[in-house]
Amino acid sequence: MRGYLKRIVTEPGVDTARAYARRVRLLAVTYVVLFVSSCGGAVLLALEGKLFVTLAQRSNVETLTILFLLVFYSYLAMLSAPGALGAVRIAARGIRGTQGLDGLGPPGDGPYAALGVVLERSDGAPLTFELEGLGRLAIDGARIAHRDALRGGSADLIGYFVRQLEEITGRDVPIVVWGQLDDDDAERYLAQVSFARALQKHLGAGPLWPTLALNAAQCDELSLRLLEIGPALAEECLLPDWEYSAEHKLPVIPEPLGLVSLGRSAKRADPMATMGFATAMVLLTLGVIVLFVLRTPWVPG
Amino acid sequence: MMRGVISVLALVAIGALFVHSCSGPRPRLVSAHMRGPVASATVRNEGPGEGEVEVEFRVQGRAGPAVTKSEKASIAPHEEVVVESRIDGARGDERVEAQVVYPPR
Known part of the structure; x- marks a missing residue:
């Protein structure tokens, strides 16, 4: 169900x-x-x-x-x-x-969501995916956001990314809070994740929060899959x-x-x-x- | 997909049942004339439903204001009925206009 x-x-x-x-x-x-x-x-x-x-x-x-x-x-x-x-x-x-x-206004912050796991690159580089003129998908810990988006961006883009991520890594990555719908809850949750990551750094311990590390090949595959939806994403920018x-x-x-x-x-x-x-x-x-x-x-x- | 088709078919069936069982009459005015002091209208039900219709008469004499009167009549499926209304003081040479209204107001 x-x-x-x-x-x-x-x-x-x-x-x-x-x-x-x-x-x-x-x-x-x-x-x-x-x-x-x-x-x-x-x-x-x-x-x-x-x-x-x-x-x-x-x-x-x-x-x-x-x-x-x-x-x-x-x-x-x-x-x-x-x-x-x-x-x-x-x-x-x-x-x-x-x-x-044309006429879609300046780029701005789009929707964001909180994930059930922290995402990071295994080589420690920032986890960002460019969307060829339609903004970028920026991931910071458990926060995934559509930045520099045209006309408010697309929340379904986040859903698509997470689904592809699950398929590539074979891990379940639940979206636990949608920022557009409940920003208070999302910020509260993301603050807890930040606290856990800061504590982990302070203690020099292993991951305190469930974490998924992506290697370069997985990131490249994700970039390719995001580029595949470029034309559809451009059309989606024209819809509210x-x-x-x-x-x-x-x-x-x-x-x-x-x-x-x-x-x-x-x-x-x-x-x-x-x-x-x-x-x-x-x-x-x-x-x-x-x-x-x-x-x-x-x-x- | 199959579920969607079944839902649409169910909706169409409900619509058909509604039309078959719950339709009112579809009255059409055939003619209207004066017969002495009585205004008379022939109404035909062109639908499969029955119900009460209202006929509004408007009788205009050579001089003076028009006289309006309305009568209600029950009509069966595909039936033709004559609805009459006596107009006090009418002579029979007045011009009569009739309108059938369903549902009656």
Whole structure:
């Protein structure tokens, strides 16, 4: 189940460079569909408002539901508008064959995460991976950060790097905290790691914190795999990186009693998962609305 | 993939069931005219559902303001019904406009 959640919700498209590129393209399409369907839903509700108010009044459904749907569609349209614009720019890049990334603003600090193990090079050199004009992936102990990133960078890049690292080294390297989502927790954890490393240095002892040392060949292989996703990463820069946590709840005995409810949460939900789910919900509700317009349901006389 | 296809099929089946079992009527106004002091409208249900429809009459004489009146009628699937409403003081030469509304307001 954990693997399933990771593949679908937390880190989709991190297994291979091809999967990464597919995820970026799919995300771009998702933004367009979400934007268009949200706008369509809001317009349809406005145009057929009289019908829906009558239906709501006649069928004991709260009329406020219509307003809720209008707000829901408007919010999602606003959220997806930059993504839809980015998708258009990606398509334009594809048609024109240009590689430029103009108008994305100056590079800045991107997302960061805390790893369950300390990463270091066996030769003691700093552990940094250049991303060819898209910033660099800097690792300091258990902190992994996308530096000099364009337009906020990519959290999924970190997921991709860690997945490739696991594959190359054969070791499990869990991402324990995502800095964008819980920076207090991340800084607290990373401070503990720093303390352990300082203590280790002071005592002249072996690693006090779980540590993974990478040799030069492993670092070169990681660099190559990062370069493979360069074009996809450039396209991803044109899309917004909406980071959320996800929670799934199933009330077995619902409110107001609320005695039993089942829940599962993921600390990070990839935009592909969140926007994909939002799109599915918008399409589902839009489908019902269109059905109501085309085939008005029976209501009591 | 298979699960996704099954989910979509389930949704389509639910939609089809809804359309089949929960559809209301799809009324269409066939004609409207005055028959003496009575405004008369013929309404045909072009849908497979049943329900109550509302016919709104608007009777305009040669002079004076228009008279509006509405009547409700139950209509069965694919049925054609005549809905009538008596207009007090009408002579039969007035111009009548009718509109069918579903669901009734």
